[in-house]
Amino acid sequence: PAAAAARALGTLAGARAREHDPELLDACRGLDAALARVFAMDDPALRFEVREREPGAASLLLHPAAVDRLCLAFGEAADTHSRWRSGHSPRVAAVAGAIADQLGWDAARRAILTRAAWLHDLGIFSVPAAVLDSPAPPDDLAWQAIRLHPWYSRHVLEGLPEFAEVAAIAAAHHERLDGRGYFQGLRGGQLSPEACVLAVADEWDALTHARPFRPALAPQQAMGLLARDAGVGVWADAVAALAAISAGPPAQAPARAA
Numbered sequence: 336p337a338a339a340a341a342r343a344l345g346t347l348a349g350a351r352a353r354e355h356d357p358e359l360l361d362a363c364r365g366l367d368a369a370l371a372r373v374f375a376m377d378d379p380a381l382r383f384e385v386r387e388r389e390p391g392a393a394s395l396l397l398h399p400a401a402v403d404r405l406c407l408a409f410g411e412a413a414d415t416h417s418r419w420r421s422g423h424s425p426r427v428a429a430v431a432g433a434i435a436d437q438l439g440w441d442a443a444r445r446a447i448l449t450r451a452a453w454l455h456d457l458g459i460f461s462v463p464a465a466v467l468d469s470p471a472p473p474d475d476l477a478w479q480a481i482r483l484h485p486w487y488s489r490h491v492l493e494g495l496p497e498f499a500e501v502a503a504i505a506a507a508h509h510e511r512l513d514g515r516g517y518f519q520g521l522r523g524g525q526l527s528p529e530a531c532v533l534a535v536a537d538e539w540d541a542l543t544h545a546r547p548f549r550p551a552l553a554p555q556q557a558m559g560l561l562a563r564d565a566g567v568g569v570w571a572d573a574v575a576a577l578a579a580i581s582a583g584p585p586a587q588a589p590a591r592a593a
Contacts, residue, residue: 403450410453416460417467419546426544428452430577431536437576438532448529451504455533458487470547482517485509504529508537511568531570535561535577538569 376384397405410424431452435445459467462484466477473481489506492498507521507530514522516534526534542557552560558578565571 399446403446403453406450406453409457410455413454413456413459416462417464419468419544420456420459423540423544424453424456426540427455427533427536430539431532433580434532434536434573434576437579438528438572444529447500448504448532450498451501451508451529452533452536454492454498454501455488455505455508455537456484457491457505458484458489461487468547472548482509486518503527504533508533510534512566512570513568515568526570528570528573532573535569535573539577 373381407425407428410428411422414420414423414425428449432445432449435448440448462480463477466473466480469477485506485508489502492502492505495502504527507516507519507526510516510519510521510526510530511534512523512526512531514520538561539557542552542560543554545551561569561574561577565574
């Protein structure tokens with residue numbers, strides 16, 4: 336990287352003013368020494384240098400609505416990893432929120448669930464797009480990668496202390512009451528109601544939208560499969576709430592402040 340940076344700076348140094356902004360060219364002169372110092376640092380030293388240069392009393396406070404918009408944006412970015420997943424995370428958030436409303440949850444609890452729904456598939460980037468887009472059922476190696484994506488979601492989110500609860504909910508969206516889910520093999524009382532609602536919303540959206548190896552199911556078919564699994568693998572109260580939502584689940588939920 337250091338040699339490549341030196342070559343790039345050398346090219347810029349020889350550039351003519353009509354090719355680039357003269358002020359930017361002047362700003363680049365003398366950067367070679369600074370870049371060489373950065374590239375010579377190991378990771379701990381670089382982190383220390385960044386911390387030392389951080390303004391001591393400065394902090395960035397975001398309004399909850401701004402945090403929600405960021406969560407939604409990251410969820411939508413995860414959905415771009417496969418053309419079959421377009422719009423998945425906002426739809427799951429909409430369905431989960433509708434179920435929460437049907438269950439009578441308060442706004443604060445609903446907001447945490449919605450953020451977890453937006454962010455539940457951040458770890459999908461760990462699965463090769465070729466696996467997600469393959470018309471063939473996943474083989475053992477591909478299935479292992481798929482089963483680990485909730486772990487990556489948790490790994491990303493738990494680095495933010497404020498998102499500890501969101502991380503736990505998001506990581507459990509493929510767990511089942513009977514312990515046959517993944518990646519943790521949780522069961523029954525080990526699963527929060529929020530995780531159970533998210534699991535139902537995620538499965539509903541997966542069933543009612545096409546995948547490369549199968550067409551989308553009609554809502555009645557999807558509801559029948561969920562009802563058959565109610566109390567066994569998925570939370571019966573969440574399934575009943577979903578069934579009770581008039582006119583079907585909404586297409587997409589707007590960002591909400593916590």
